[in-house]
Amino acid sequence: MKILARGLALxxxxxxxxxxxxxxxxxxxxxxxxxxxAVVPFVWxxxxxxxxxxxxxxxxxxxxxGSFKPVDELALPQRDIGAVSSFSPKAWAGVTAEAAVMGxxxxxxxxxxxxxxxxxxxxxxxxxxxAGTKIPRDFLLDSRETVLSAAQFRQYGHRISxxxxxxxxGIRGAFLTRIAYVVVNHGDKSPYKLMIAxxxxxxxxMLLRSPEPLMSPTWSPDGRSLAYVSFENRKAEIFIQDxxxxxxxxxxxxxxxxxxxxxxxxxxxxxxxxxxxxxxxxYVIDIATKAIKRVTNHYAIDTEPAWFPDGKSxxxxxxxxxxxxxxxxxxxxxxxxxxxFEGEWNLGGSITPDGRSIIMVNRTNGKFNIARMDLESRxxxxxxxxxxxxxxxxxxxxxxxxxxxxxxxxxxxxxVSMDGRFKARLPVGQGEVKSPSWSPFL
Amino acid sequence: xxxxKLLKAMLVALPIMAISACSSTSESETDASGSMSGTSGTxxxxxxxxxxxxxxxxxxxEQQRLKLQELRREHIIYFDFDRSEVQTEFAEILEAHGTYLxxxxxxxxxxxxxxxxxxxxxxxxALGERRAKSVAKYLQGMGVQPSQMSIVSYGEEKPLDMSRTxxxxxxxxxxxxxx
Numbered sequence: 175m176k177i178l179a180r181g182l183a184l185x186x187x188x189x190x191x192x193x194x195x196x197x198x199x200x201x202x203x204x205x206x207x208x209x210x211x212a213v214v215p216f217v218w219x220x221x222x223x224x225x226x227x228x229x230x231x232x233x234x235x236x237x238x239x240g241s242f243k244p245v246d247e248l249a250l251p252q253r254d255i256g257a258v259s260s261f262s263p264k265a266w267a268g269v270t271a272e273a274a275v276m277g278x279x280x281x282x283x284x285x286x287x288x289x290x291x292x293x294x295x296x297x298x299x300x301x302x303x304x305a306g307t308k309i310p311r312d313f314l315l316d317s318r319e320t321v322l323s324a325a326q327f328r329q330y331g332h333r334i335s336x337x338x339x340x341x342x343x344g345i346r347g348a349f350l351t352r353i354a355y356v357v358v359n360h361g362d363k364s365p366y367k368l369m370i371a372x373x374x375x376x377x378x379x380m381l382l383r384s385p386e387p388l389m390s391p392t393w394s395p396d397g398r399s400l401a402y403v404s405f406e407n408r409k410a411e412i413f414i415q416d417x418x419x420x421x422x423x424x425x426x427x428x429x430x431x432x433x434x435x436x437x438x439x440x441x442x443x444x445x446x447x448x449x450x451x452x453x454x455x456x457y458v459i460d461i462a463t464k465a466i467k468r469v470t471n472h473y474a475i476d477t478e479p480a481w482f483p484d485g486k487s488x489x490x491x492x493x494x495x496x497x498x499x500x501x502x503x504x505x506x507x508x509x510x511x512x513x514x515f516e517g518e519w520n521l522g523g524s525i526t527p528d529g530r531s532i533i534m535v536n537r538t539n540g541k542f543n544i545a546r547m548d549l550e551s552r553x554x555x556x557x558x559x560x561x562x563x564x565x566x567x568x569x570x571x572x573x574x575x576x577x578x579x580x581x582x583x584x585x586x587x588x589x590v591s592m593d594g595r596f597k598a599r600l601p602v603g604q605g606e607v608k609s610p611s612w613s614p615f616l
Numbered sequence: 617x618x619x620x621k622l623l624k625a626m627l628v629a630l631p632i633m634a635i636s637a638c639s640s641t642s643e644s645e646t647d648a649s650g651s652m653s654g655t656s657g658t659x660x661x662x663x664x665x666x667x668x669x670x671x672x673x674x675x676x677x678e679q680q681r682l683k684l685q686e687l688r689r690e691h692i693i694y695f696d697f698d699r700s701e702v703q704t705e706f707a708e709i710l711e712a713h714g715t716y717l718x719x720x721x722x723x724x725x726x727x728x729x730x731x732x733x734x735x736x737x738x739x740x741x742a743l744g745e746r747r748a749k750s751v752a753k754y755l756q757g758m759g760v761q762p763s764q765m766s767i768v769s770y771g772e773e774k775p776l777d778m779s780r781t782x783x784x785x786x787x788x789x790x791x792x793x794x795x
Binding site for chain 1: 733734735736737738739741742743745746767768769770771773774778779780
């Protein structure tokens with residue numbers, strides 16, 4: 175017990191220290207299901223230390239995807255190769271990995287570097303080696319070179335991960351994406367902060383700080399702006415903020431609730447919750463003209479709209495059946511149908527990018543977890559086992575859900591794969607972290 | 617019986633509250649604390665004598681006024697999970713506020729609705745608003761003008777208790793009257 179406590183204390187200290195650097199991801203479950211891949215440290219062909227090791231970025235991206243498990247560097251048969259030309263098929267014959275990524279970084283001018291990488295199909299190579307073929311170039315899945323500055327290394331690492339992921343899975347990688355979220359430090363004079371970071375927590379930037387609550391950030395489909403709720407004027411109002419110019423536009427400030435904004439797939443409208451006519455109802459606001467159209471009309475709570483990918487209907491939470499459940503409303507006919515029946519509550523729903531599933535917050539036996547329901551079979555699967563889960567947001571490639579949860583008495587962000595097998599936590603430094611929203615492809 | 621308990625609690629809480637000058641100050645509260653600080657600053661003569669005294673006997677009307685004034689110091693009422701009805705144990709507090717607002721039609725009150733951390737933030741905004749509205753409806757039933765009241769829901773964004781225990785959740789499911 176004492177040892178455990180000491181271990182926990184040590185973990186806490188380490189966690190607090192590393193959290194200052196970035197939102198370090200702790201993979202809590204699902205490494206066993208991942209496919210092994212070899213990432214060879216990129217060969218540095220300059221003098222002095224390498225500005226940043228791009229292959230480290232690739233390695234952690236692939237591990238965080240939940241689909242891949244990088245082979246231990248010490249177990250690689252060749253650790254000093256920067257291109258397929260120095261690749262020895264014979265040496266790699268016994269390596270249990272699907273593919274190998276290798277590359278090189280070479281000075282090319284003042285703060286300019288030539289970065290090259292090759293992706294080798296190890297399965298094919300091992301099969302053909304048995305058949306007698308020995309030309310490494312035949313096993314090349316991809317090969318690229320580019321010139322960039324040291325500041326672009328991280329981003330290019332994500333680009334390589336995107337390419338590797340897509341080549342090996344057929345699914346577009348979502349490593350060059352960002353997340354928006356809210357951080358709250360309750361003791362501060364201005365406790366509420368709207369933040370944005372790379373998907374892995376690096377390059378964290380503050381977009382807005384306020385003495386009053388900030389809620390429900392959501393991305394425009396072009397990835398250029400965020401809509402969110404701010405109480406800065408002692409009432410709920412919806413703003414759209416341009417990420418590049420920092421321009422803010424107030425789009426909704428009716429009496430009562432102005433909440434749950436979400437951009438239409440074409441980016442021209444916002445579905446929102448307003449209570450100006452009595453109960454919370456769903457409305458659609460035309461962003462350019464500010465014209466509003468009422469969508470639902472019921473004396474119970476209607477809120478949390480989400481667009482179906484075709485933009486013709488909305489999913490929303492309604493209490494019209496007694497308890498919160500998910501419903502669908504067709505925008506042209508106004509016809510409403512109930513979508514969820516399993517579990518005590520189902521709320522905060524959204525549609526996956528392929529249009530085939532709903533991701534939602536499910537309450538069963540008083541516990542709130544993230545669940546997925548297949549729209550065709552109506553099969554529902556609870557994906558998480560963390561506490562007080564809320565605010566699920568799906569990656570643009572539909573492989574992962576980021577959500578808000580509670581860990582050791584603090585609000586933190588966590589991620590779970592679409593099949594529920596891979597689970598990870600994103601610890602942070604100061605304050606409560608909540609309301610994550612995953613960007614579209616950038 | 618509940619009232620007795622409440623009054624007893626008030627007697628204990630009164631000096632503390634007078635010192636900390638509760639955030640929801642109303643005209644009469646400012647008056648009361650003002651007069652109290654007036655009597656405390658007595659200077660003694662050079663002869664070294666000290667004076668003593670007793671409080672005046674209160675008329676029933678005055679007693680009622682003081683009782684309501686004390687009840688108004690209590691400005692938070694609590695709700696059951698996922699419910700927004702005002703429970704009978706809080707009726708007396710709301711009646712004290714209602715009587716005061718009816719007697720002072722130029723005084724305005726902001727009713728904040730809050731929820732615990734269970735469920736989703738936006739659903740809790742809706743729930744918090746329903747709680748605030750249920751308080752407003754109660755006060756309106758007593759004759760308080762709708763123009764005297766405004767409401768705002770903070771959902772789960774401003775918890776009073778961060779413990780995320782059942783007890784903590786109970787403290788967060790609340791409506792707050794702010795003058």
